[in-house]
Amino acid sequence: MSDSAYWQNIADHAKTENRPFFSLAPMEAVTNAIFRRVVARAAAPDVFFTEFTNAISVTHPKAKFTVQGRLYVAPEEAHMPVAQLWGNDGDAFARAAVVVKDLGYEAIDLNMGCPDATVIKNHGGSDLIRNFDSAAEVIASAKTAGLPVSVKTRLGYSRLDEWRDWLTFLFQQDISLLTIHLRTKKEMSRVPAHFELIDEIVKLRDEIAPNTLLQLNGDIENYQQGVQLAKDHPGVDGIMIGRGIFTSPFAFEKEPREHNIKELLGLLNYQLDLYDDFEKRFDTSRFPSLKRFFKIYVRNQRNAASLRNAMMETHTTDEVRKLLAESEFTD
Secondary structure, eight states, rough: OOSOOHHHHHHHHHHTTOOEEEEEEOTTSSSSSHHHHHHHHHHHOOOOOEEEHHHHHHHTTTTTTTTHHHHOOOOSSOOOEEEEESSSSSHHHHHHHHHHTTTOOOOOEEOOOOOHHHHHHHTTTGGGGOHHHHHHHHHHHHHTTTTOOOHHHHHHHHOOGHHHHHHHHHHHOOEEEEEEESOOOOTSSSSSSOGGHHHHHHHHHHHHHHSEEEEEESSOOOOOOOHHHHHHTTTEEEEEEEEGGGTTTTTTTTSSOOHHHOOOHHHHHHHHHHHHHHHHTTTTOHHHHHGHHHHHHHHHSSTTHHHHHHHTTTHHHHHHHHHHHHHHTOO
């Protein structure tokens, strides 16, 4: 049944607090075991997702070891994240679903919204919006391991008016949860999210698949905005925050307060420590990807720009620590 115990329990718990449930959007080179723990320390959402992982690579003899870091869950993480997979090969999804279940994952999310050109060239992500048969095969195959299956997608591929046919099709697939980024693939993030369609989408869900939970994504910066959006549009079950986490690691804080530079740099040092452990554990260096996080912690302070620019020229975590230790922001 689409009203799986996993997602329904999450939704029911949030309802006891008179709010939607919240999740951090799956993001490439962002939502790994390192950053999930950083966000959890700052202010945790109800649900985390992994980075998106190619379903074929999960079991491919030459690739399965390279994705271990993507699917790694640290022992101190309070809850298993949801494993997000992408691709268009049904057999690969069936095999991958078994592996992630054996790893202890309790739910699978299918990426049908990524606008990346390489992903689309390989017939994954948003390309599935143009290929209903492949999308149906992927969903059915992912279900074979017995885990609840959800989908994250966009309103359409190239035209906004595609949304009704595409979402109708997805609601007919008996999925546990549908997360919608309220833009088309073509729009990317260049236009405001289409909040004007929310009530129509809720009505469509209620008509076709009332047991499928509905989560919204796009232009939602923080917990307070998400709560208000759900109040304004009854029937919305969940709120997913993506880029808002780069504005503040405290985006999921229920009672917002001011956070000083010492707190922010404390989180950054924590992330640096976790990165070092991750690098040793998986014998892989992704230091350039670490630089995208610096703007989260060093901003809106006097001379922050010069420190951040210096950090962008570093090559190791020790170089970053040295800059922080010598900065005016450290006692």
